[in-house]
Amino acid sequence: MNVVKIAIIGAGFSGLGAAIKLRQEGIDDFVILDRGQNFGGTWRDNTYPGAACDVPSHLYSYSFAPNPTWSRSFSEQPEIHRYINNVAAKNDLESYTRWNTEVTGIVWNEADGQWVITTSAGEYRANFVIAGVGPLCEPKLPDLKGIDDFAGEIFHSARWNHDYNLEGKRVAVIGTGASAIQIIPELAKKVGRLDVYQRTAAWVLPRLDRPYSNTESWAFKNIPGFQTAARAGIYASRELVSFGLTHAPGVLAPAKVLGKQNIARGISDRKLRAAVTPKWKVGCKRILLSNTYYPALNQANVDLVTDPIKEVTTTGIVTADGVARDVDAIVVATGFHVTDSPAFEHIIGKDGSSLAQVWESTGINAYKGTTVHGFPNLFLMVGPATGLGHTSIIYMIESQLNYLVDYLKLQRKYDIARVEVRSDVQHDYNVGIQKNLKSSVWETGGCASWYKDVFGNITTLWPGFTFRYRHITRKFDLAAYDTSSAAATGARTSAAPVTSHPATETVTS
Ligand SMILES: Cc1cc2nc3c(=O)[nH]c(=O)nc-3n(C[C@H](O)[C@H](O)[C@H](O)COP(=O)(O)OP(=O)(O)OC[C@H]3O[C@@H](n4cnc5c(N)ncnc54)[C@H](O)[C@@H]3O)c2cc1C
Numbered sequence: 001m002n003v004v005k006i007a008i009i010g011a012g013f014s015g016l017g018a019a020i021k022l023r024q025e026g027i028d029d030f031v032i033l034d035r036g037q038n039f040g041g042t043w044r045d046n047t048y049p050g051a052a053c054d055v056p057s058h059l060y061s062y063s064f065a066p067n068p069t070w071s072r073s074f075s076e077q078p079e080i081h082r083y084i085n086n087v088a089a090k091n092d093l094e095s096y097t098r099w100n101t102e103v104t105g106i107v108w109n110e111a112d113g114q115w116v117i118t119t120s121a122g123e124y125r126a127n128f129v130i131a132g133v134g135p136l137c138e139p140k141l142p143d144l145k146g147i148d149d150f151a152g153e154i155f156h157s158a159r160w161n162h163d164y165n166l167e168g169k170r171v172a173v174i175g176t177g178a179s180a181i182q183i184i185p186e187l188a189k190k191v192g193r194l195d196v197y198q199r200t201a202a203w204v205l206p207r208l209d210r211p212y213s214n215t216e217s218w219a220f221k222n223i224p225g226f227q228t229a230a231r232a233g234i235y236a237s238r239e240l241v242s243f244g245l246t247h248a249p250g251v252l253a254p255a256k257v258l259g260k261q262n263i264a265r266g267i268s269d270r271k272l273r274a275a276v277t278p279k280w281k282v283g284c285k286r287i288l289l290s291n292t293y294y295p296a297l298n299q300a301n302v303d304l305v306t307d308p309i310k311e312v313t314t315t316g317i318v319t320a321d322g323v324a325r326d327v328d329a330i331v332v333a334t335g336f337h338v339t340d341s342p343a344f345e346h347i348i349g350k351d352g353s354s355l356a357q358v359w360e361s362t363g364i365n366a367y368k369g370t371t372v373h374g375f376p377n378l379f380l381m382v383g384p385a386t387g388l389g390h391t392s393i394i395y396m397i398e399s400q401l402n403y404l405v406d407y408l409k410l411q412r413k414y415d416i417a418r419v420e421v422r423s424d425v426q427h428d429y430n431v432g433i434q435k436n437l438k439s440s441v442w443e444t445g446g447c448a449s450w451y452k453d454v455f456g457n458i459t460t461l462w463p464g465f466t467f468r469y470r471h472i473t474r475k476f477d478l479a480a481y482d483t484s485s486a487a488a489t490g491a492r493t494s495a496a497p498v499t500s501h502p503a504t505e506t507v508t509s
Contacts, residue, residue: 005029007117007126009103009343012041014132014381014397016084017062020091021401025408031126032093033119035102039088041134043081048160048179048331049186051077054207054289055392058220058227059234062087063398066227068220072211074289106131107348108376113417115377127417130404131343132381135393135460138337142174145311152315153329157183158336166329168192172317174309175333176202178288183333184302185292194302195325197309197317200285200447201278203259207289238391239465245283245389246463249441255282266294275306284445286389338460339364339453349374350420364459365430367421367480368473370400376420379404385433386469387451387460389442395466403473410476417486425480436463 006022008015011034022030036044053060057075061067065087071079088094098121105118106129117124139156141147147154155161157179171191173180176198187194212220220227244251259282267273276297278285297304307319316326344356351374358374359365366372369386370379379400386396410416434457437443442451442458453459462469 001123001125002031003125004031005126006128006130007115007124008032008130008132010034010041010132010134011036011039011097012132012134013084013394015130016088016093017397017401018130018132018381018404019093019096021405023091025405027408030096031124032097033101033103033117033124034097034099037099038085040081040084042136043077043084046158046179047077047162048157048183050182052182053080054178056234058231060392060394062394068227069217070212072209074207074209103346105346105348108350110350128377130379130381131347133341133343135338135382135387136336138341140335140337141332142334144309147312149314150312150330152327155331157331157333164329166191169328170326171329171331172197172325172327173331173333175335177333177335178286180333181288181290181293183331185296188296188299188302192301195305195317195327196297196302197305199308201276202285202288203255203278203282204262204288204290204293205255205258206262207291235391239467241390242465246436246440249281249283249444252282252441255287263294267298272297272304275304280447281441281445283389283441284447347375347378350376363455363457364453365426367426367429368403370403371421373421373423373426376418384459386462388462388466391466396462396469399470399473403476406476410478414483415486416483418484420482421480422482433463
């Protein structure tokens with residue numbers, strides 16, 4: 001058994017960022033547990049052809065680890081993966097990390113004031129857990145009749161089988177979301193025939209992607225403030241989109257025009273154009289960016305199939321209209337378990353209920369997307385209501401890290417051993433979140449999306465400007481929490497009240 005002060009689960013942007021902050025705070029008694037074999041999370045696992053970020057790299061990277069050598073505006077997976085591993089190396093984090101370590105249980109032990117963490121590589125105990133298990137980490141397979149009987153090759157976009165040669169083959173891609181629209185143009189270049197199965201069309205806007213010129217690269221490296229200014233410019237333009245998403249969907253009308261122009265530019269056939277034109281408002285589902293997706297659909301070797309899939313047979317896919325299309329391989333690009341991540345079943349709180357069970361009855365929610373009543377000493381990275389449809393999640397992760405760092409300072413100051421958000425505070429906070437969501441395009445835009453949980457509530461997205469979230473996480477508001485000191489570990493009494501901190505905060509944007 002290994003005992004540490006803090007266990008970080010996950011070695012993606014969240015876990016790595018947390019580890020860097022711990023080291024900066026002088027904390028070395030921590031471990032990072034990850035089932036993979038190197039840093040990167042999303043960017044280690046998603047190696048499909050065409051994988052790239054959809055927020056420009058100067059913003060989709062840590063503010064505290066700027067990279068002046070990004071080769072293009074929207075970097076591809078290998079470059080992002082390299083960046084993350086370079087940051088980890090610079091901060092000397094390899095020795096803190098346990099690879100090939102699948103976490104199977106995270107159980108709070110009230111008597112000991114510890115989390116008991118069971119893994120594929122033994123047991124860990126930690127006073128505090130930072131769960132950076134990823135919002136889009138667990139591949140979701142479609143629930144299709146016969147899918148297990150398919151005799152050809154089948155894999156999920158996030159588990160690409162590079163050993164299988166798709167050259168000249170008959171291939172089906174199920175899904176037309178963010179990953180699919182990156183994969184399809186790459187496959188269209190080399191497969192014999194490609195069937196694209198679309199359930200709902202997405203708005204796909206032009207992607208302002210280009211390599212940086214030598215002069216720009218020189219400037220990023222040598223002109224003080226140039227890179228910061230570029231980052232700020234990208235951030236500001238993306239926040240304007242946020243206003244449209246959350247308050248005034250009408251503001252996004254020009255985006256619809258751009259989307260329609262993108263369709264008209266890429267596709268010549270009127271019927272196909274109609275089939276890829278969404279029926280819902282821009283922003284209701286994630287806005288996608290591509291210059292190559294529509295031209296790929298326009299290719300002679302590519303077919304868009306809009307009839308619902310009836311079943312998968314041993315040789316291919318049959319749609320509701322009775323048409324059978326045989327294929328050699330199926331690429332499943334149907335996204336991830338977001339609101340039903342298995343990680344939520346593994347985390348068991350003070351009452352013996354899992355996070356999944358608690359959320360089944362209350363709906364998915366947390367305080368500031370980070371802490372949950374009943375789960376002491378636990379920080380969820382990219383927790384409920386912190387997701388974004390328009391800008392870099394790393395901005396939110398860094399906000400959470402500020403909150404974490406401020407907590408660690410207070411923890412030391414007041415010798416806190418146990419911290420648990422008050423249920424009334426968590427409740428009120430989430431009433432504010434849901435109120436702010438009412439006017440958002442996600443509620444009013446006329447789509448069904450993975451943003452919603454089984455109750456139909458939007459539990460994944462931050463409703464407002466991201467700088468509002470930065471503001472409410474700048475300080476750890478102890479008044480929102482029940483705490484007990486090290487001397488009283490296990491007792492439910494509060495530590496000395498901290499009055500210098502703001503009382504609870506609700507969200508208004
Ligand atoms: C293809 C793709 C493109 C994306 N592009 C963007 C973008 O452009 N902009 C943007 O803002 N966001 C994007 N995202 C969202 C992306 O998930 C986040 O930006 C970010 O990478 C999340 O980092 P994370 O560390 O929180 O999670 P992840 O990167 O998912 O890392 C989670 C880590 O936890 C580990 N883990 C999980 N469960 C366990 C367990 N039980 N035991 C042990 N280890 C475990 C995993 O192995 C993984 O290493 C994209 C997502 C995908 C899938």
